[in-house]
Amino acid sequence: MVTLAEVARHAGVSASTVSYVLSGKRPISAATRERVESSVRTLGYHPNAGARALASSRSNIIALMVPLRTDMYLPVMTEIATAVATAARAHGYDILLLTGDEGPEAVRRIEGSALADAMILMDVELDDGRLPLLRAATRPAVLIGLPSDPDGLHCVDLDFAAAGAACVEHLAGLGHREIAVVGEAAAVYERRTGFAERTLAGLRGRAAELGLRLLHRPCEGSYAAVAATLSRIVDERPGTTAFVVQNEAATDPLLALLRQSGRAVPEDVSVVAVCHEQVAARASVPLTSVAVPAREMGRRAVERAVALVEGRGADPEAVLLAPQLTVRASTARTPADT
Template sequence: MVTIADVARHAGVAASTVSYVLSGKRSISPDTRERVQRSVRALGYRPNASARALASQRSNVIALVIPLRTGMHVPVMMQFATAIVTTARRFDHDVLLLTADEGPDGLERVTQSALVDALLVMDIELHDERVPVLRELPMPSVLIGYPDDADGLTCIDLDFAAAGALCVDHLADLGHRSLALLGTPSAVYERQTGFAQRTLTGFTEAAARRGVLGVETPCEHTFDAILQTVEQLLHDHPDLTGLVVQNEPIIGPLLDVLRRLGRRVPEDMSLVAICADDVAERQLPHLSSVTIPAEQIGEQAVESLITKLSGGVVQDLTLVPPELTARGSSAPHVDRSTA
């Protein structure tokens, strides 16, 4: 069985240093802490959880706060949750999943319960009422997403404003001059959820910068709502040739709707989605897309939280640059009126 002494020899440090890294009782330099953590992973060291919790007065549990509210796409949230749980186990921590929307009161209740050592909070709004409480809680926290006022917080997210702009630039580079953003359900915009608002901002500003028409509309998840939304868009903007989709559940039905309305993808309508790669690659044609890096963000969020628990310093705001993969759903615009 691997012991602390084995980890210490492997990392080239004293056994007490390994203990301090694992317990968080003392501040350890980032380089030493990372060396010890690499040795823990390499040797497969598993400390006695009960003894460690007793000695450190910690539970070795992280609370993951995901309020499952109207308009949220649960499979995407579960991708983040899976990455968070997997990474937390690497650091010998468990995850307590909290899905009820209790707002600030829920955060205070969890903190006072002594069930958890730290908080990971998702579904962040621009003016999130939980932010003042998070600043005051005597417990480390990391937000996946970020509010307008992020001072004093640790936040990580995809750069959704850049993602919206990247989609516009891709379609504009292909010659498309009339674009629409099919966004999240109305409830998500009404809550001013950060990722949706920032994508809209990036889309709108990029359309103005490129001198193209850029219109946006929320879209509900039912087939009838998708059909009605697209019919209205095409009625109001008959020259529309490019769609940006930030609403993963509607992607499959949307392709059916476009076929029903006689719009071929990509010949008549180019389409770019902000979604997971596996979703984009399941469609016919395969979708050009900006991926949602759930695994990367979840892993980085946990690592930041563990660093804070160990007394280390982390970056206040981390924005992951978007990456667009061009596939079969986007093609150069052809002006069929003169063809």
């Protein structure tokens, strides 16, 4: 088993310097910190968790609150959670996973105990009931998501409003004037879940600016639900030439149903999705999409939480990742323009 003294010799520093780098008790120059951290990784050093907790009054655990709901697309949530766990382990922290829909009670439980040094929260609503407690908490907290008022909070998220706008701009550039949005399940909007509301706001805002007609319909992810939603859209807006899919679970059913109804993608209708990169690339017709950067969001949230725990945190801010739209085989110019 590698010892702290061996790490010190490898890095060419004193044992106390290694200890300070690991505990964050004293400021250490960036160059020295990088040298020590490199030696830790190279040698595979793992501090004794019990001794470190006693010495630092820390648990070296981060609580991850990720309510698992049936109306959410769980693969993306799971990837974000996995990214959080992986990044935390790289920084010497473990994850306490809270999957129940406890709301403010979960925050009270972590804040009132020594279970965790920091909190990372997912599934953030615009008017999230946990926010007042987080603003008053003594333990650092980072949101993977953006509420309507992020003042005083540390947030990391995709800029979903810009993602929605990018989808509309791409379709408008191809001549599409009638766009339908296959949205998340109705319950997601009823909770005012941040990513869904902000994507929709971006879609609507840019469509209005460009003079396009946009129809939004919430949709469950099942085949039957997508079939009913598509039928409703066609009845209400028979001139629709493009779809934006916000519900990842609906992408495959929608493509299959369009094909069965005799509408070829992209010759007759175009489809854009806001979804995971793999979902888009592996679809029956590879989808033009804005990717949800799950790993990047998880990694950045952990880095911010660790910095706050170790006294290296900056002022609260919302870090929004710029959307990247990748053009694939599912979009083309409108039939009238070809």
